[in-house]
Amino acid sequence: MIGYIVHRSHNNQELQCMDNVPTNMKRVNSFQRFMNRRAAANGRYQPTCYEHAANCYTHALLIVPAFIGMALLYRLSDDGWERVTAWVYGTGLCALFLVSTVFHIVTWKKSHMREIEHCFHMCDRVVIYFFIAASYTPWLNLRELGPLAAHMRWFVWLMAAAGTIYVFNYHERYKLVELAFYLTMGFFPALVVTSMNNTDGLQELAWGGLIYCLGVFFFKCDGVIPFAHAIWHVFVALAAAVHYYAIWKYLYRSPAADVIRDV
Ligand SMILES: [Zn+2]
Secondary structure, X not given: OOOOOOOOOOOOHHHHHOOOOOHXXXXXXXXXXXXXXXXXXXOOOOOOHHHHHHHHHHHHOOHHHHHHHHHHXXXXXXXXXXXXXXXXXXXXXXXXXXXXXXHHHHHHHOOOOHHHHHHHHHHHHHHXXXXXXXHHHHHHHHOOOOOOXXXXXXXXXXXXXXXXXXXXXXXXXXXXXXXXXHHHHHHHHHHHHOOOOOOOOHHHHHHHHHHHHHHHHHHOOOOOOOOHHHHHHHHHHHHHHHHHHHHHHHHHHOOOOOOOOOO
């Protein structure tokens, strides 16, 4: 018999971590005891407490590096525009890991507080839209763009706001639509960025984008691959690190950065 209890109360959640499930109810593969059954369509997957812990730690460990990264870019800034850009990008980076960590802690430890958990789940989804906008901001703000392409500077934030409105109205209702929105927002501004005259750093940007896309595979594998969500977190962290490296190297560290000051 493959499956066992999926919807457990908060109190008996610990039982499974202690491997206290009757032998005939355990999964055949011992590795699979780290994972629960796949959720029903439009239902939410219930992680095991091993998975809960992994979900928390994989993003919690990145909060401090994200703040240090923001401070470093701020210090490397040569003018006010670079400082504002460092602050916006850094805030998006820190907010992503901070909100994700708090959400996963609440889901793990306070899942009985439904309203609060629901609220943090929405924040976790909303922050992704703002993180994508923030990730493009250094490229859009600090590289020279054509008159039409320059509109992307505000349009990414409009898309983030639209995504937020969507989350507040249709949270968890149409999961594939939500995924399509994230992918659209992730790739649409790239059309502008890749059309810039200065192509330094685009290779790293593309690598980061590819890592995010590979991670989406795991994002969709809860209940199929143990620790799928934590693996998704690791892909997010790797992609964010690659993008940070490119921003640091080509837009802040490089004295040849073609900073625009006419905005
Ligand atoms: Zn997560």
